[in-house]
Amino acid sequence: MYRFVLRRLLSGVLLLFVITTVAYLLLYAGGGDIARRIVGPTASEAQVALKAHELGLDRPLVLQYWSWLTHAVTGDLGRSWFNGQLVSTGVSTRMSVTISLVLGATIISAVVSVVIAVWAAVRRGWVDRVVQFVGVLGFAIPGFLIALGLVSLFALNLKWFKATGYIPITTSFAGWASTVTLPIIALSIGAIAAVVQQVRGSLIDALRQDYVRTLRARGLSFNRVVYKHVLRNAGGPALAVLAVQFIGLLGGAVIVEQIFALPGLGQITVAATGQGDIPVVMGVVVATAALVVTVNLIIDLAQGWLNPKVRLS
């Protein structure tokens, strides 16, 4: 078991390293004349050269990368080119908003999907057909259209929730809930649709397994067999889909944060992208990659817990 965890951890770190390296080289090599963009078109050549030197942009790319990397491992991701703020502070303060959105959506999708999928797989018939059809719609409609629909219906017309703004959970739980409910719902619908499809399929497969009959023949009720045994066996593929969905949710959060004006990673990314603030963009890439690697690691460990055979291979 320790070797399993260690191996997954190492491959996670390697993935993080490769992603950030490739991202750094692409971002910094393709940037064009950054110093000129920062100091403005009216500045003299000398001013541009001075700025480039100040930012270390006049060094060879490999050296720039090495100095970035050695700082990054200590948690120092440099400063924004435009407002001089520390990238690490900017990213980490906004990360909590995005994490609360994405984790909330992941947990809600997991729970709701399991309930719906069990319902569809056990009942079959018309329940199953309705679930399948609604699932296709939920999967097909882009999440930000759903978010737009929710904003205009619940926030603008019915005024049940605030349309925009964010209240930290540490300030007020109720306030936090009222600001994140709609965004989380908007994010969850597509994920639920995808996870339900997968869980339903693997549940139907698992329900056909011989051990289901044998366990029931030993006096366990159908529900007990479904919730304890069948669900656990169907859990592996479901977790794999959930991991894929989590990555999609991170992307979706960028747009949803914009619609609901939430001060998350998405907002800082959009702003930095518009300006061409490469250190901040790089910081966001690092944070996102780290988040994805961490979640994948957790999912891998959960897979190992669910399925004893995974631990061996």
Add this chain to the structure above:
Amino acid sequence: MIDTPTALPTPAAKVPLFRRLLAHPTGAASLLVLFLVALASVLAPLLASHDPNTADLQSVLAKAGSEHLLGADSAGRDVFSRLLFAGQFSLAGALVALAVAVLLGVTGGLVAGYYGGWFDSVSSWLTGLLMALPGMVVLLAARAVLGPSMWLSMMIFGILLSPAFFRLVYASVTAVHNELYVDAARVSGLSDVRIIGRHILTVVRAPVIIQSAMVLGIAIAIQAGLEFLGLGDMNIPTWGSMLNEGFINLYKSPTLVLWPALVIGAVCVALTLLANAMRDELERSRGPAKRRKRASSAAADEAEATAKRGDAAVIHPEETTGSAGGILLEVIGLGVGYDQADGSTSHVVNHVNLRVRRGEVHGLVGESGSGKTQTAFSILRLLPQGGRVTGGSIIFDDEDLAQLSEKEMTKVRGKRIAYIPQEPMSNLDAAFTIGSQLMEPMRVCLGISKAEARERALALLAKVGIPNPERTFNAYPHEISGGMAQRVLIAGAVSCQPDLLIADEPTTALDVTVQAEVLNLLRELQDELQMGVILVTHNFGVVADLCDSVTVMQTGRVVETGPVRAIFNNAGHPYTRQLLDAILEDTAPRGALKNSPLNTGTPNTLSGVTL
């Protein structure tokens, strides 16, 4: 980032897919929507009433009317005309992404799957890398460096989407690669290019088309998302930039956001529904799946007809002596049927009578498809989905099991009627240890503590002849042998000391040497616990070894029943005699013996010649 269904090769459809889609309700509707949107975009210069980019201060945020069909936006541009022209750019952008994704994914998948080697490892690793980052974040990062070009963004997105095709093609190619006909093509000297073109592309074509529809939908959505954020090229009209413009003016003119949202939604839904419709159609053409059931139901119907004609079963009188006690189980006129899709019921068991006394081992004999397992499952009330008891009663200890509620039946199972399955490995849950699978039902049925259940489970494992109970207790099913697994299942079945044990071919899946040991174990346990046993088998050798009485079944009905001695000495039904003859051959009489000219009389002639 996106979901990749690993569709395996589907045989090419005989009727062209396109024509069959027109007959598929959602498929046809989706095609119509997509066709109309594409047509309107292509014909935009003819249909549009205004130039899409001309600002007109007179009609800023104009309401819908005769001048502006769907109103005008905050710069006074005509919404309807912009919608039409935006279709050109949005669709073209999505097509660029699709083209890049197909080109990279399909070639990569073909080369990696067909040749393997270092290219395989590198590209598989790269796809994993591409799928590990959210597409939106990558696109934003690219935008920061490359500027707001939609075409560049869509090319990059195409690269990000290529794993969807890579994994699909890779899986199909590796599956086909070692097929005999591909080997044959290689041996006959066809070049790799010809083989890939002729044999492999035909296999992956259909799944790639389906995936394309999905990918196109995703590309349209992400492109709209990017422009909605205000990061697109503001000089060209797209649905996404119209959405952005509408969202900014959401309070002033809510309908501005509605039109592009409707179009994007309709196109995305149509593409997904189209992909699903194509998958439906391809799966439908994948050949016959239910032929076997049909055949057996036809045989059962025929059997029912003969039963009605009065071709009654041979019934031997019960022996009055012997240790057998009172009646434990009496099955009277049992019928089992499966509901068919067309509303009819196919009958697999008809008018079966069966009597088991306390402490008696009753053999239920017949070939595959004779209905013996279905009879056993209906006593447990655990018929597979779609199956149900269509008639008769199952009297167990003065209670009709056929009438019990599911809740009452749960109390009977395990504690009073237990079951030993045929295939040991698939009947253990691979996710739990042997010990927990033994303890859980005991705790539920007997209401005992965890410690007591553990003690009992270890004792049971020792009793069924497992050499190191402690180790097996902690093992997972994949860590023990088939023979051991069957002993575990037997231990589980007797763990609550049932009155009736149903063993469904308990030795068929085991090695010959283990078979005898397991039968001995069953006999010992039966002696000790004095259970009634229904032993489902096709093997008269096992019957002779263990049973007190026998019921022979053929095509869903009972043909002969009586004490084991009477059956062996004086079999009345020709089918019983055939089964008995088969033991002389020492082969399992599986398959249709009944009307096969090869089988009738062969054992006798054979032994006549050799002996």
